[in-house]
Amino acid sequence: MYRCSLEKMSDxxxxxxxxxxxxxGGITRYSLSDEAKQAREYYTEKMKKIGATIEMDDFANMYATLPGSDPNAKRIVMASHVDSVKNGGNYDGILGVISAMEVxxxxxxxxxPHKHPLTAMIWTNEEGSLYPPAMMCSGVVCNxxxxxxxxxxxxxxxxLASKSVLDRTTTFGEALEKSGYKGAKENRLSPDKYEAMFELHxxxxxxxxxxxxxxxxxxxVLGMFNTRVKFYGQAAHAGTFPMEYRQDALYAAAQAICYLHEEIDKLGHPExxxxxxxxxxxxxxxxxxxxYVDFSIDVRHEDPEVLKKVYQIVRGLDGPELAKCRCEVVDQWNRDTVYFDKKLVGYVKQAAEELGSKHQYINSGAGHDAQFAAYVLPTTMIFASSEKGLSHCEPEHTxxxxxxxxxxxxxxxxLKCDME
Structure with a gap:
């Protein structure tokens, strides 16, 4: 068994x-920003120093590859992202890139010795913090x-037409063209060139x-659905309109939120x-x-039957009035549970056991680029524990x-995958 260097990881x-x-204590590193370019430059410098070849695809995803002993073997890729949310932490996304570099x-x-080429990859714009949506470029590459x-x-x-949430003018396509990191479409992650993908997070x-x-x-990665619940009332003066005649959309929404919590909890599913x-x-x-009040409801669970039961509870709000306000439920989007490749999951389990790492099986409630890559080629993930469970905030730490x-x-x- 081999071990990575604590000193080099820390550095x-x-x-x-x-x-x-x-x-x-934290960072703001939007995708394709000057700060993200600094991270890419450091990655490029370190990877070139060990003899890796650097490639970019047409959405600025980066690939640093060491050749293997078999010229006909497909690449094994380790991928994550360098961009962050606003005032995020120093581990979300970037730890996967750091770990791939360290490997x-x-x-x-x-x-x-290894027969497959090994690739450390950076996905562009996973967070979607500046240019929505999240997981943008894996969504394009795997589309x-x-x-x-x-x-x-x-x-x-x-x-490409997605606009910056800051100036509402600059598009992602414009930022991509100016970034200096736009490469060739033929460099994209694809099943004809890649054997498997791992993402550490x-x-x-x-x-x-x-x-x-x-x-x-x-x-x-857990299945989920997202809906909007909308209430329509009547605006009136806060000081002159009697309570008994009001159609207060916020009061109606508050009742609905309490109702959802009560009814969903009755299902008795702790996960x-x-x-x-x-x-x-x-x-x-x-x-x-x-x-008018409009609120979101985001629901996640592995079992589609559980999601269906919750969805029926949410949809039950559609139509009837609450606090004299009409309710409308609007579906936004949903996804099925994405299961990772059992053989790769097995390699991770074996590696953890042989290293003596304290570990367990776990699912991901959050979305990751790996869930899209899983539709393209065998894929899996590894989690590092988070102190106090905190992420997407500056106290985030591992x-x-x-x-x-x-x-x-x-x-x-x-290496177990490479020996396959």
Whole structure:
């Protein structure tokens, strides 16, 4: 068994944390920004130093590849992203890139024999923080393999036209052209050139830490659905309109949210998660009764039958009035549970066992580029435990030791795949 270097992992974690340093422990590193370009430049410098060949595809996804002993063998790729959310942490996404780089560096330093070419890859715009949607470029590259209901949301022309959330003017396509990282379409990830894909990521939840474990052997990305619940009332003056006559859309929405929590919890599925993360109120003036409120409901679980039951509860709000306000439920999008390749999952499990890593099977409630890649070629993921389960925020942290342990699991799982 081989192990990655704690010293080298620590150095890369510290170095990448400078690119987009927000000044209080985290980073803001939007895709194709100057900060993201700094991260790409450092990746390129380190990978060229060990003799890797650098390629870019037409959506600025980057591929650093070490040749293998078999010239006819397909590549094994380790992929993640360097972009972040606003005021995010130093591990989400980037740990997967760091670990992939460390795997290649260890293979060279230890002169580890391998027949397949090994690739450390950067996916562009996974977060979608500046140019929505999330997982944009994996959605484009994998588009022809995705279910139609998902593929339609990632049409190439629409992604290129996506506008910056900051200036509402600059498009992703314009940023791509100016980035200096736009390459050739023939360099895209594809099943004719690639054997398998691994993605290492922080867990972004508390399950591993609470169990006293370091490494997650990921089996799937959970299925989910997202809807909007809209209430239509009547605006009126906050001080002069009697309570008994009001059609308060916000009050109706509050009742609906409480109802959903009560009814969904009655189903008794502890692994089921659901969230109202966005509420829009109109006119949003403190002296006016709201006449329109629109809130989101995001629901995730592995079992499609459980999702169907929750969906029926949500759809039950459609039509009837609450607090004298009409309700409308509008479907946004959904996805099926994406199961990872059993053979690759087995390699990760074996690697963790042989290294003596504290680990367990786990699923992913969050979306990742790997879930789209799984439709294209055998794919799996590895999780590193997250302290306090925190992610997408500046306190996000995973110890250097756990990061290195997870990278070592990645290294040995890849080598098992290479020996196939």
């Amino acid at each position: 890369k974690i510290r170095t990448f944390s400078k690119f987009g340093d927000a000044g209080h 290649l560096e260890t293979v060279v330093a230890e002169k580890i 022809e393999y995705l279910p139609e209901g998902i593929a339609k949301n990632f049409k190439e022309e629409n992604m 922080i867990e972004q939840g508390p399950i591993l830490e609470n169990a006293g474990l370091d490494v997650g052997v990921v089996t799937c 089921l998660v659901y969230t109202t993360g966005e509420i829009v109120a109109h006119p949003c003036v403190h002296t006016v009764i709201p006449d 110890s250097d030791e756990v990061c290195t342990e997870s990278a070592s699991v990645l290294l040995n799982a890849v």
